[in-house]
Amino acid sequence: MLEIKGLQVALNGTQILKGVSLTVGRGEIHSVMGPNGSGKSTLSKALAGHPSLEIISGSILFDGKNLLEMTPEERARAGLFLGYQYPVEIPGLGNSEFLRMAYNAKRIAEGKEELDAMEFEDILDEKMGLLGMDGKFRERGVNEGFSGGEKKKNEILQMAVLDPKLAILDEIDSGLDIDALRVVAEGVNSLMTKDKSLILITHYQRLLDYIRPDYVHVLSDGRIVKSGGPELAHSLEVEGYDGLAAGAVR
Amino acid sequence: MTTQTATVPREVEIIKSFTRSLAGGGGDGSLISLKEASIKRFGELGFPKRKHEMFTYAQTGELVETQFATSLVQSLARFAEPLKSHILTGCERSVVVMVDGYFSPALSNIAGVSDHVVVTALGEAAKNGRILAMLEKSATGETDVFAALNGAFFRDGVMIRVKPGAKLSAPLLVVALSSGAKDSLAASYPRILVEAGESSEASVIVKYAGFGGAYFVNAREDVIVGDGAALGYCVIQADGPESWNMTKLAVELGASGRFNHTMALNGGRLARRNIEAHLKGEGGKIEISGASALAGKEQSHIYARVYHEARDCESSQLFRNVVTGDSKTSVDTTVIVGEGASGSVSRQLVNALILSGGARADAKPNLMIYNDDVKCSHGATSGGVNADQLFYMTTRGVSRRDAERALVAAFLRSVTALLPTPASVEAAEELIVRKMENVK
Numbered sequence: 001m002l003e004i005k006g007l008q009v010a011l012n013g014t015q016i017l018k019g020v021s022l023t024v025g026r027g028e029i030h031s032v033m034g035p036n037g038s039g040k041s042t043l044s045k046a047l048a049g050h051p052s053l054e055i056i057s058g059s060i061l062f063d064g065k066n067l068l069e070m071t072p073e074e075r076a077r078a079g080l081f082l083g084y085q086y087p088v089e090i091p092g093l094g095n096s097e098f099l100r101m102a103y104n105a106k107r108i109a110e111g112k113e114e115l116d117a118m119e120f121e122d123i124l125d126e127k128m129g130l131l132g133m134d135g136k137f138r139e140r141g142v143n144e145g146f147s148g149g150e151k152k153k154n155e156i157l158q159m160a161v162l163d164p165k166l167a168i169l170d171e172i173d174s175g176l177d178i179d180a181l182r183v184v185a186e187g188v189n190s191l192m193t194k195d196k197s198l199i200l201i202t203h204y205q206r207l208l209d210y211i212r213p214d215y216v217h218v219l220s221d222g223r224i225v226k227s228g229g230p231e232l233a234h235s236l237e238v239e240g241y242d243g244l245a246a247g248a249v250r
Numbered sequence: 251m252t253t254q255t256a257t258v259p260r261e262v263e264i265i266k267s268f269t270r271s272l273a274g275g276g277g278d279g280s281l282i283s284l285k286e287a288s289i290k291r292f293g294e295l296g297f298p299k300r301k302h303e304m305f306t307y308a309q310t311g312e313l314v315e316t317q318f319a320t321s322l323v324q325s326l327a328r329f330a331e332p333l334k335s336h337i338l339t340g341c342e343r344s345v346v347v348m349v350d351g352y353f354s355p356a357l358s359n360i361a362g363v364s365d366h367v368v369v370t371a372l373g374e375a376a377k378n379g380r381i382l383a384m385l386e387k388s389a390t391g392e393t394d395v396f397a398a399l400n401g402a403f404f405r406d407g408v409m410i411r412v413k414p415g416a417k418l419s420a421p422l423l424v425v426a427l428s429s430g431a432k433d434s435l436a437a438s439y440p441r442i443l444v445e446a447g448e449s450s451e452a453s454v455i456v457k458y459a460g461f462g463g464a465y466f467v468n469a470r471e472d473v474i475v476g477d478g479a480a481l482g483y484c485v486i487q488a489d490g491p492e493s494w495n496m497t498k499l500a501v502e503l504g505a506s507g508r509f510n511h512t513m514a515l516n517g518g519r520l521a522r523r524n525i526e527a528h529l530k531g532e533g534g535k536i537e538i539s540g541a542s543a544l545a546g547k548e549q550s551h552i553y554a555r556v557y558h559e560a561r562d563c564e565s566s567q568l569f570r571n572v573v574t575g576d577s578k579t580s581v582d583t584t585v586i587v588g589e590g591a592s593g594s595v596s597r598q599l600v601n602a603l604i605l606s607g608g609a610r611a612d613a614k615p616n617l618m619i620y621n622d623d624v625k626c627s628h629g630a631t632s633g634g635v636n637a638d639q640l641f642y643m644t645t646r647g648v649s650r651r652d653a654e655r656a657l658v659a660a661f662l663r664s665v666t667a668l669l670p671t672p673a674s675v676e677a678a679e680e681l682i683v684r685k686m687e688n689v690k
Contacts, residue, residue, distance in 0.1 A: 081645075
């Protein structure tokens, strides 16, 4: 589904990613772990098409299409979803209205008719029920005044509504207490099918107790320095990133 | 041989015109002393010249040089049909109508609020010595030359008195229509006086609108909020693109009074509101919020002076303006905290979205503080659409164009959402939010 080869990316003239290669197959869950500043968020933004990033070299194929030639909205309509570490607040734009805009943009791209507000409400009701979300989040501004946990839940609600082929969740666990983490993780698990793929970006093994990855990759200084199965995450808990990076060099 | 003719200043022409107007009747006799005080003040102030502090940002030169004729409405009845489109849902039985500044009892309908509200022609109201004295005092101390012009030339006006303790179930809508003129720039001088009695609760919505063409609305709004009263006071300026609207709003707030003022401005050649608010009693609270959406060569200008004159008063101001094309917006606002106004709290925030290279936004939030026990903040921002919000929306599949439109709308809605009823919110959104959707 996703094939990244030799990706090198710079931000404001500083190279962040120094040759990342990663292949994610259909139905697979990959976890990208790494210390602060290793390039995890830059990788997620590069996949989503952030305009401030400069792609120095490399290629990204998504479902056989050249992702780097696509605008952020084209990537989203093709089925790629980025769950933000710090979701943006948009006061004045109702959450429900925003979700309907996004949903209808996807429908138009698929050659379908737009849904009106009433029709969309039924879909939203179902998805909010799935995540146990209070109806008050429907009319409030997008993420406006939401707590950290509520913002992350709202990201998963968007994922549920847009039903992407590949979701990249950037530190969806940060700032969550144990209960909120469990709810968010259960929400993600409920959306996964054998056709959907997931990249989980995280610092900690804790999230992986709830969402079991098929593969774990360690990103350090802009490169994937080690890949393995779920047991790699457990090793990280014991050895830390420094120990693992040293091992990788050995 | 050539003959040189001295140019007669516009002020002199206008004062002569005033004298002729008085000789021709000049409106209600009870208001003549007010008019004379106003024309005297007009002569003293004169039209703004370069570097006039009050008109630093507002371009009025073209207006001052334009010959305009006072609108003389022959029959108000012909406005009954076009008026319908301006009556907001929920206000059908609480509407006061003025056409070219003339109050029309026949077109008005206050049956729904008549137990709580008294509406009279201003001339009638001025037979009350207290009201007349208040109007005359404001005329002699006037600092805005256009407001002085209104005081001299208004023919009619309306006073709305909310009875003490009354709680209005529906907003009172004042529709101020301008009929326009075919041959020359028509000027009208609407005058509205609102008095919210002690402990009353009411909302008033003033809507300015016209029937197209070029016209000049020179309006005056006086508001008195009694002790413990709460008044919502909204203005929807829906004049056309060729119009001029120069309005002075003067507010006096009693102890523990509440005054929420929300404005949605369509612009035109120039939409200018001069707001002078006095927090005269302890514990008063005033909130002023304004939004404008301008295109082409339109202009909007807010000039606000908020005086904290008593203890423990609070004022907050939020202005959100969007400019595109070659349009201009400006907000020049000062909060003055007096020596005796301990415990004052004030906030001023001016935000502008600038959507084109030719557009301009000026902001001057200012503080003058003569007391140590205060908490005051002020700030201003200007720039394009927020890049993080834009990227966030596009990563959800929303096109860049739709995302920009939605973000402009969201920016304006933080003000339009403050209007008191769904119909008034919709009217304001239709005026400024939809306008921007069509421009971009």
